[in-house]
Structure formats: C-alpha cells, structure tokens
Amino acid sequence: xxxxxxxxxxxxxxxxxxxxxxxxxxxxxxxxxxxxxxxxxxxxxxxxxxxxxxxxxxxxxxxxxxxxxxxxxxxxxxxxxxxxxxxxxxxxxxxxxxxxxxxxxxxxxxxxxxxxxxxxxxxxxxxxxxxxxxxxxxxxxxxxxxxxxxxxxxxxxxxxxxxxxxxxxxxxxxxxxxxxxxxxxxxxxxxxxxxxxxxxxxxxxxxxxxxxxxxxxxxxxxxxxxxxxxxxxxxxxxxxxxxxxxxxxxxxxxxxxxxxxxxxxxxxxxxxxxxxxxxxxxxxxxxxxxxxxxxxxxxxxxxxxxxxxxxxxx
Ligand code: MN
Ligand code: MN
Numbered sequence: 285x286x287x288x289x290x291x292x293x294x295x296x297x298x299x300x301x302x303x304x305x306x307x308x309x310x311x312x313x314x315x316x317x318x319x320x321x322x323x324x325x326x327x328x329x330x331x332x333x334x335x336x337x338x339x340x341x342x343x344x345x346x347x348x349x350x351x352x353x354x355x356x357x358x359x360x361x362x363x364x365x366x367x368x369x370x371x372x373x374x375x376x377x378x379x380x381x382x383x384x385x386x387x388x389x390x391x392x393x394x395x396x397x398x399x400x401x402x403x404x405x406x407x408x409x410x411x412x413x414x415x416x417x418x419x420x421x422x423x424x425x426x427x428x429x430x431x432x433x434x435x436x437x438x439x440x441x442x443x444x445x446x447x448x449x450x451x452x453x454x455x456x457x458x459x460x461x462x463x464x465x466x467x468x469x470x471x472x473x474x475x476x477x478x479x480x481x482x483x484x485x486x487x488x489x490x491x492x493x494x495x496x497x498x499x500x501x502x503x504x505x506x507x508x509x510x511x512x513x514x515x516x517x518x519x520x521x522x523x524x525x526x527x528x529x530x531x532x533x534x535x536x537x538x539x540x541x542x543x544x545x546x547x548x549x550x551x552x553x554x555x556x557x558x559x560x561x562x563x564x565x566x567x568x569x570x571x572x573x574x575x576x577x578x579x580x581x582x583x584x585x586x587x588x589x590x591x592x593x594x595x596x597x598x
Contacts, residue, residue, distance in 0.1 A: 285351045285353065285354050286321075286350075286351075286354060287319075288319050288320060288321040289319055289320040289321070289355040289356065289357055289377060290320075290321060290323050290347065290350065290354065290355070290356045290357070291305045291308045291309055291312075291320055291321065291322045291323065291356070291357040291358075291359060292305055292322070292323050292324060292325055292344075292347070292356070292357075292358065292359070292367075292368060293305050293324070293325070293358070293359045293360035293361055293404075294325065294360055294361035294366040294367065294490075295325045295326050295366055295367070295368075296325075296326050296486065296487060296488055296489055296490075297324050297325060297326050297327075297328065297329070297332065298329065298331075298332065298360075298433060298434075298488055299329070299331050299332045299335060299429055299430055299433035299434075299469075299473075300360050300403050300404050300405060300430040300433055300434045301324075301359065301360040301361070301404075302324060302328060302332045302335075302336075302343070302344065303332070303335065303405055303426040303427065303429055303430040304359040304360050304380070304403075304404040304405050304408060304426075304427075304430055305322035305323070305324065305344060305359055305360075306322045306341070306344065306423075306426055307405060307408050307423050307426050307427055307430075308320070308322065308357060308359050308380065308408060309321060309322040310422070310423045311408060311411060311412060311415075311417065311423075314412075314415075314417045314418070315415055315417060320357060321344075321345075322344040323344050323345045323346070323347045324343065324344045324345070324346055324347070325346075325347065325348075325367075325368055326346070327346075328343050329473055329487060329488070330472050330473050330475055331433060331469055331470065331472050331473025331505075332473075333472070334468070334469050334472035334473070335425070335426070335429040335469060338425065338469075339422060339425055339426070341422075347368065348368075348369065349368060349369035349370045350368050350369070350370040350371065350373075350374045351370065351373075352370070352373040352374070353373065353374070353375055354370070354374045354375065355374070355375045355377055356368075356371070356374045356375065356376055356377065357376075357377050357378050357379075357380075358376060358378070358379045358380070358381065359379075359380045359381065359404050359408075360380075360381060360382070360383075360404040361381060361383060362379050362381050362383060362385055362386070362388040363383070363386050363387045363388060364387050364388060365387055365491050365492070365493070366490060366491065375392065376390050376394050377394060377395065378394055378395035378396065378397070379394065379395070379396045379397065379398070380397045380404055380407050380408060380411075381397075381398055381404060381407075382398070382399055382400060382401050382402070382403060382404050382406075382407060383581060384581075385398065387493075397411070399446075400444070401444050401446050401447055402431065402434050402435040402440065402442040402443045402444055402447040403430050403431045403433075403434035403435060403447055404430065404434075405426070405427035405428075405430035405431055405434075405450070406427075406431055406444075406446050406447045406450045408427060409427050409450040409453075409454065410446070410450070419454070419457055420457070421457060421458055421459065424454045424455075424457035424458035425454075425458040425460065427450065427454050428451055428454040428455055428458050428460060428462070428465075429469060431447050431450060431451045431454070432451070432462065432465075432466040432469060432470070433469070433470070433473075435447055435451075436470070436505075436540075436542055436545070436578055437462070437463065437466045437467070437470065437542075438451065439545050439578070440545075440578050440579045440582075441578070441579055441582050441583065442579050442581060442582045470505065470542050471507065473505055474504075474505050474506045474507050474542065476504060476506065476512065480522075481515060481518035481519050481521065481522040482522045482525070484504060484515075484519065484522070485502050485519060485522045485523050485526060485535075485537055486502070486526070487502070487504060488502060488503045488504065489501070489502035489503075489526075490502070490580065490585075491530070492585065492589075494589050494592045494593065495592055495593065495595075497533045497534070497555060497558070497592050498530065498531060498532050498533055498534075499532055499533055499534035499535065499536065499553070499555075499588065500526060500530070500532055500534075500535050500536065501536045501538060501580050501584055501585060501588070502535070502536065502537050502538065503537075503538040503539075503540055503580050504537070504538070504539055504540070505540050505542045506539055506540065506541060506542070507541065507542060507543050508541070509539050509541050509546075509548045512539045512548075513539070513548065513571070516550065516569075516570075516571075519537060519550065520550070520552060520570065523535045523537060523550070523552045524552060527552060527553055532553055533553050533554055533555040534551065534552075534553040534554075534555045534556060534558060534559060534588075535551070535552050535553050536549055536550070536551050536559060536584065536588070537549065537550040537551075538577075538580060538584055540577075540578050542578075545576060545578050546573065546574065546575050546576060546577065546578070547573075547574045547577040547578060547584075548571055548572070548573050548574070549563075549571065549572050549574060549584075550570055550571050551567055551570055551571075551572070552570060556570075558588060558591050558592055558595060559588060559591075560572070561591050561595075562587040562588045562590070562591040563577075563587060
C-alpha cells in the first residue's frame with residue numbers, strides 16, 4: 285500500500301480535478317502536513333496539458349486502483365462511480381467538492397468541505413485565506429486555470445461571486461491577463477483532431493444512475509459545433525459501443541460552443557425520449573440544439589435527473 289495519503293479527483297480528469305489535486309498537496313504542505321501526494325485517475329486532456337506546460341510542471345502520477353485501507357483525500361468529486369477502483373474499501377480522510385452528494389458513504393468520520401461554487405479551486409482558495417497561508421504564483425496559476433475551465437471564463441451559470449472574487453485575486457498573483465490566458469487555455473482544449481471517436485466520447489464522460497436508469501453525459505468543448513458534427517457517424521458508433529459495454533439506457537454527448545455558450549446534444553439509447561422531455565425538444569437525426577446551455581452540472585444533469593424522477597411517478 286502507498287504510504288502517503290493520496291489526493292485525487294474524478295476519472296476522466298479535467299483541469300479542476302488535476303489542478304485542485306496539486307493545489308491541495310501544496311496547501312497541506314504549507315499547513316505542515318507533508319505526507320500527502322497528488323495522483324490522477326486518467327490521461328490529461330489538452331487544456332490541462334496547456335496549464336502544466338505553462339508552469340513547466342509534471343503531471344501527477346497515474347494510479348489505477350487503491351488497496352484496502354489506503355488513506356485518500358478526494359477533490360472535485362464524491363460519487364464512488366466517478367472515483368478510483370477500490371474506493372469502497374479505502375479510508376477517506378477528507379472531501380473538498382462542489383458537486384451534489386450522491387452514491388457516497390464512509391465507515392468513519394471525515395472532513396467534508398462542500399460549497400456550491402463554480403469550482404473546487406475556489407473552495408481551496410478560501411482555505412488558504414482561512415488558514416492564513418500565502419498563495420504563491422504556481423498555485424495561483426493552477427487555481428485560476430481551474431476556475432477559468434469550470435466556469436468557461438466566468439460565463440457558465442455555475443459561476444458564483446466567490447469564483448469571480450477568487451479569480452480576480454489569483455490573476456494578480458499569477459500575473460496573467462484572464463481573458464487572454466483563459467481563451468488560449470480553453471482553445472487548447474478544443475483541439476480534438478487527433479482523438480479517435482472512442483477517445484472523444486470518453487474524454488469528459490460522467491457515468492450516472494437514477495431510479496435504475498443508467499446514463500452517461502459526456503461533454504466536449506469546441507469553437508465550432510459544425511466541425512464536431514462532421515464526425516457524427518463515427519461518434520455515434522463509439523457511443524453505441526459504450527451503451528452496449530456499460531448497459532446504458534441513454535448516452536448524451538454535449539458539444540459545447542465555448543465562444544457562443546450554446547450546446548448541441550447528440551443522444552442515443554432506448555430511453556432517449558427522457559432527454560427530449562427534459563429539454564422540451566425533438567431530436568432530429570439524434571441531435572438537438574440547446575441555446576444558452578453550457579453546464580452539465582447545473583443544466584443538463586438536473587433536468588434529466590428530474591425527468592427520470594417524474595417518469596417513475598407516471
Ligand atoms: Mn471536474
Ligand atoms: Mn470542478
């Protein structure tokens with residue numbers, strides 16, 4: 285078993301998951317706890333690669349599972365379905381997260397810092413403040429990048445005033461011009477050319493379940509929805525493979541235009557009509573345009589979840 289306490293975010297890591305893991309390790313060290321280590325559960329996306337390259341930092345070590353009794357710290361997730369293999373038998377010391385709490389339980393007491401902010405790093409930023417710890421350039425860039433990523437440059441409806449305040453202060457320490465740095469970072473993440481369709485539909489996919497309906501909402505950011513739709517046929521093949529492999533009832537691929545803040549959804553699965561009801565749309569050629577929708581957490585997931593709940597009552 286790994287001696288150190290392992291810090292990690294969710295599978296299919298995004299920029300908040302990676303940056304917040306690294307920042308949590310830095311925060312713990314500054315707080316006198318040197319036995320923690322950031323790790324990751326999957327490959328870095330191109331946006332996160334951009335951030336680490338900017339800082340000249342190495343990616344955290346990749347782990348596949350944890351042994352029974354392994355001490356762990358979770359950031360940016362809590363649902364076991366999105367966590368590491370073996371999480372049920374691990375000893376969870378703390379959670380820092382900004383998602384709903386679901387499919388999560390522990391045998392022992394723990395620290396749990398949940399805030400409905402736009403980003404885990406905003407919660408960590410406040411922890412630095414509360415503990416009176418100095419924020420240096422490296423962690424400022426990491427936290428600022430995470431906030432820019434999760435809030436799509438403060439344009440997502442998940443954005444809170446705490447995120448705005450944190451980003452403003454972090455940008456000064458990081459010496460970045462938020463819009464310029466942020467656009468470059470976000471655009472780095474939209475370079476999807478050399479991903480296979482299978483990789484694309486898994487890049488940022490979250491597995492969810494409600495009332496025995498199993499579904500995945502995957503999201504890709506782009507500067508041109510049309511460019512992604514050119515690959516519809518192979519994307520659908522990859523989505524159907526996931527549906528069979530995981531026994532899914534619905535697979536939603538959300539193609540989000542980060543410039544115009546809209547989303548085109550591509551939906552497959554025997555229960556696709558739930559998604560049509562959830563957004564009052566008709567799928568045409570398996571697709572529908574959702575104006576002003578950019579957030580999985582606050583727009584896509586709650587509507588689908590609620591609709592499944594209503595279906596069960598009907
Ligand atoms: Mn995340
Ligand atoms: Mn997050």
